[in-house]
Amino acid sequence: MANGQWYPPEWPDRIRALASGELTPATPRRAATVMLLREAPGAGTGTGRPEVHMLRRRASMAFAGGAYAYPGGGVDPRDDDLLVRWAGPAREVWADRLGVPDAATAQAVVCAAVRETYEEAGVLLAGPTADSVVGDTTGADWEADREALVVRDLSFAEFLDRRGLTLRSDLLGAWARWITPEFEPRRYDTFFFVAALPAGQRTRNASTEADRTVWIAPDEATAGYDSGELLMMPPTIATLRQLLPYASPAAALAAAPTRDLTPVLAQARLEEGELVLTWPGHDEFTKHIPTSSMSSTDPAGATGDAK
Numbered sequence: 001m002a003n004g005q006w007y008p009p010e011w012p013d014r015i016r017a018l019a020s021g022e023l024t025p026a027t028p029r030r031a032a033t034v035m036l037l038r039e040a041p042g043a044g045t046g047t048g049r050p051e052v053h054m055l056r057r058r059a060s061m062a063f064a065g066g067a068y069a070y071p072g073g074g075v076d077p078r079d080d081d082l083l084v085r086w087a088g089p090a091r092e093v094w095a096d097r098l099g100v101p102d103a104a105t106a107q108a109v110v111c112a113a114v115r116e117t118y119e120e121a122g123v124l125l126a127g128p129t130a131d132s133v134v135g136d137t138t139g140a141d142w143e144a145d146r147e148a149l150v151v152r153d154l155s156f157a158e159f160l161d162r163r164g165l166t167l168r169s170d171l172l173g174a175w176a177r178w179i180t181p182e183f184e185p186r187r188y189d190t191f192f193f194v195a196a197l198p199a200g201q202r203t204r205n206a207s208t209e210a211d212r213t214v215w216i217a218p219d220e221a222t223a224g225y226d227s228g229e230l231l232m233m234p235p236t237i238a239t240l241r242q243l244l245p246y247a248s249p250a251a252a253l254a255a256a257p258t259r260d261l262t263p264v265l266a267q268a269r270l271e272e273g274e275l276v277l278t279w280p281g282h283d284e285f286t287k288h289i290p291t292s293s294m295s296s297t298d299p300a301g302a303t304g305d306a307k
Contacts, residue, residue, distance in 0.1 A: 012275055014183040015268050025182035028189035030105075032113035033072025035175065035239060036121060037249035038197040038215065050249045051217050052240070053121060053203050055210035067231045068214075068221070071120035071207070072113075072190065078155035079111035080104035085160060087130035088170030097174055098191060099261060110169050113193045115156040119149055120207040125172065125195060126165040133168060135200035146206065171195050173256025176242070178235040181266040189263070192239050194256055196249040218243040234285045235264070 017023035039048030052070075059065045082091070082104060091103035100106050118124045118137070127133040137146075145162070148154035160167060173194045180187035197203070205213040216224075218240045224230035225237050232240075246252040266285075267278050279285040 011183065011268070012270060014185075015270055015275070018183045019269075023183065026185060026187045028179050028187040030075040030100075030109060030112070031073060031188040031190040032075065032109055032116060033070045033190055033192055034113050034117045034172070035070050035192065035194045035243070036117060036123060036197055036203070037194060037243075037252060039249060040217065049217060049247055050243065050252060051215040052221065052243065053197070054214055054216060054221065055120065055205065055207055056212040056214075057209055058211045067233055067236070069233065069236055070192075071116045073116045073119070074188070075108045075112040076115070076152065076155055077108065079108040079115070079157050081155070081157040082107065083161070084111070084157050085130075085164075085166035087166050087168050088172075094169065094174075097257075097261070099177075109191055110172065111156045111167065113172060113191070113195075114167055115149060115159075117195070119146060120210070121213070122146075122204040122206045123197060123201050124165075125168045125198065126160060127168060128164060128166065130166050130168075133171070133198040133201070134165070137201065150208075171198070173253045173259075174261055175256055175259050176235070176239055177261045177263045179263045179265045181268060183268060190235065191261075192235070194243075194249075194252050196253060234266075234279055234282065238264075238279075238282050238285075 014023060018025065036053040037050045038053070040051050042048070054068045054070060057065055057067050057069060084107060086107070089097075091107050094106035094110060095101070095103050098106055098109055100109060114125045122137055124134055124137050145154065145159055149156060149159055154162075159165075174191060175194050176192040177190065178192070179189050203213065203215070221230060221232075221240050222237065222244070225232050225240075243252055246255060262281075264279055264281060267280065269276050273290060275287075275289045277285070277287045277289070
């Protein structure tokens with residue numbers, strides 16, 4: 001293990017099987033995750049350095065236990081209902097930006113980003129009008145709806161319609177896209193977004209998968225990863241490093257439209273007794289691991305931020 005990356009002992013066999021044609025890659029499931037940003041406390045509006053909201057996955061989790069990540073999860077196909085009240089760029093514009101085939105798919109991806117932020121952090125990027133955001137999502141009735149979303153008794157489209165809310169797609173910026181390696185049994189095509197914490201709302205640990213949540217500056221988080229104190233998966237630390245140049249949440253959001261969304265897909269090969277892993281465009285994750293040293297005791301995953 002190096003800097004929180006995990007190399008499961010079954011990877012060499014799975015990579016061999018993939019190379020020989022014995023293993024058919026699973027189709028990646030679309031997912032979304034959100035880097036929720038706020039200004040550091042005490043800063044003047046628009047001038048404070050950004051902090052990002054992160055959750056630590058419970059150590060008991062089979063996938064990435066103990067790793068820090070962002071709120072995120074899989075796309076619900078029911079959220080392609082085009083009757084959703086919508087503010088911001090048109091769905092067709094989002095489809096082009098995300099590289100998905102149609103407006104309905106784009107809406108489902110954006111809905112997943114907003115839904116997961118609400119489910120896991122209690123923050124809702126939606127409001128009664130196209131230029132407003134709800135100010136308070138606490139109370140028994142809100143919690144009942146949130147829990148219904150978590151267990152998928154309620155789709156996000158239904159939730160928005162029930163409450164007469166408009167989804168604020170203009171509060172999101174598409175940032176990156178990572179796809180789980182072909183040799184993994186569970187695969188995700190994950191879209192990373194940035195968003196700013198709406199005025200009046202607060203985050204809370206609403207996820208059953210997390211034992212801790214923090215607001216942390218990207219430079220502090222990356223330093224913690226580099227020192228081995230904070231465990232993260234490659235997509236998480238890579239996107240954190242990409243936030244470092246920006247002096248405020250507003251600056252990061254302004255930069256989002258120019259971000260390259262070419263999918264990052266890990267590549268692997270077996271070479272002279274080593275497992276060689278590369279993530280195109282991210283040289284820091286290139287690893288040469290002797291297959292004889294791979295251990296199942298390493299504590300975190302290296303394949304994505306979705307559940």
